Amino acid sequence: MSYKDTYLKLSDFGRELLNKKSLADGIPLISKYAKEVLSSQRCSIFIYNAATNELKTTLADGIKEILIDANKGVVGHTLNEKKPLIVNDPYTNIHFLSDIDEDSGFMTHNLITAPIFNSQREIVGVLELLNKKGGYNDEDKKFMIFFAHYISGFLELVTRMDEEK
Numbered sequence: 001m002s003y004k005d006t007y008l009k010l011s012d013f014g015r016e017l018l019n020k021k022s023l024a025d026g027i028p029l030i031s032k033y034a035k036e037v038l039s040s041q042r043c044s045i046f047i048y049n050a051a052t053n054e055l056k057t058t059l060a061d062g063i064k065e066i067l068i069d070a071n072k073g074v075v076g077h078t079l080n081e082k083k084p085l086i087v088n089d090p091y092t093n094i095h096f097l098s099d100i101d102e103d104s105g106f107m108t109h110n111l112i113t114a115p116i117f118n119s120q121r122e123i124v125g126v127l128e129l130l131n132k133k134g135g136y137n138d139e140d141k142k143f144m145i146f147f148a149h150y151i152s153g154f155l156e157l158v159t160r161m162d163e164e165k
Helices: 003-018 023-037 073-081 098-104 138-164
Strands: 040-049 054-060 067-069 085-087 111-117 123-132
Touching: 003 023, 003 138, 023 040, 023 123, 023 138, 040 073, 054 073, 054 123, 067 073, 073 085, 073 111, 073 123, 085 138, 111 138, 123 138
Parallel strands: none
Antiparallel strands: 040 054, 040 123, 054 067, 085 111, 111 123
16 A cells, blocks of 8 residues: 555545544444554554553454553553564564463464553553564554554543543
8 A cells, every 4th residue: 555545544534433432433443444554464452541550452353352461461561661562573572472372363473563642641552453464664663653643532532431421
């Protein structure tokens, strides 16, 4: 997909996301778009709970909900480092939680993560994509940073709306 096509699709995605009123409605759209743009097999969106210091998936394609300590895994490392990570050989990475693959029967070949910040620059979650043919690169990292910023307003707004109910 060309640079121009990516951003034209992003414009369409943004208009569609504006019509979503809940996490349940918006998260699948976010996942679909991110996977399409970065040619990824799966997407997980983790929401950070500071009170329990845990990360919990709001979406994990093809797998049951994932709940992990915020100091564990590549997503925990992303949260604590406050920066995106590319892991093109996860089984040699000390942060990779291979037991999630074992439990699900899924094989992670590579992954990329990006922290999601709220309007106060606090991390509220982590976006993770899995299995891009040939692995992820620095251009993918730039997109992930941009996309995480792009979706952060939606995530913050619907989370606050849910809290007020």
